[in-house]
Amino acid sequence: xxxxxxxxxxxxxxxxxxxxxxxxxxxxxxxxxxxxxxxxxxxxxxxxxxxxxxxxxxxxxxxxxxxxxxxxxxxxxxxxxxxxxxxxxxxxxxxxxxxxxxxxxxxxxxxxxxxxxxxxxxxxxxxxxxxxxxxxxxxx
Numbered sequence: 001x002x003x004x005x006x007x008x009x010x011x012x013x014x015x016x017x018x019x020x021x022x023x024x025x026x027x028x029x030x031x032x033x034x035x036x037x038x039x040x041x042x043x044x045x046x047x048x049x050x051x052x053x054x055x056x057x058x059x060x061x062x063x064x065x066x067x068x069x070x071x072x073x074x075x076x077x078x079x080x081x082x083x084x085x086x087x088x089x090x091x092x093x094x095x096x097x098x099x100x101x102x103x104x105x106x107x108x109x110x111x112x113x114x115x116x117x118x119x120x121x122x123x124x125x126x127x128x129x130x131x132x133x134x135x136x137x138x139x140x
Contacts, residue, residue, distance in 0.1 A: 012093030016044035019104035021060060026090030035080050039088035053083040060087075068131035075125035085111075 016022045022044045029043040029050070036043075036050035045053075052058045056065050065071045065079060085092075092108050099107040113121075 013091045014042070015093050015096075016090060017092065017096050017104075017106040017108065019099075019106055021045065021049045021087055029088075032088065034084075035077065036084035036088050039084065039090075042090050043088045044090050045084075045088035049087050050084065053087060054080055063135070068129050071128050072124070075128045078121040078124060 014026055016024060016026055023046065026042045026044050029040055029045065029047055031047040032040040032043060032045070033047065033050040034054045036045060036053055039045065043050075049060065052060045057063075060083070065076050071079075086108065092111065095108045095111045096106050097109040099105060101107075
């Protein structure tokens with residue numbers, strides 16, 4: 001029974017979700033850019049996606065980090081890291097949830113954060129502003 005449980009767990013830790021920019025299967029990507037390089041040995045993203053994750057105005061989501069004034073670099077790095085995790089990690093299987101969007105069939109939900117990462121994100125972004133209540137909808 002433990003082997004089946006282990007195999008089931010492992011199958012959730014080497015998959016790519018069904019979303020807009022994800023590869024079908026994880027694999028090596030030697031040219032990942034910037035903060036996404038952590039996933040170069042086994043990634044769900046391409047090198048091009050990893051570069052776009054670092055752009056202020058990226059084609060990935062047609063979203064600009066600086067939509068309400070310049071986002072401080074110390075804050076932006078957390079959002080870039082979040083984007084790299086979402087796009088590149090093959091280990092998000094336990095948190096994949098069905099999504100009913102035209103641009104993705106799956107999303108991640110309730111992914112745990114380390115307390116110190118969460119506190120540092122708050123510390124680095126507490127003076128930044130946004131002009132939107134919900135970044136996922138209502139843009140034109």
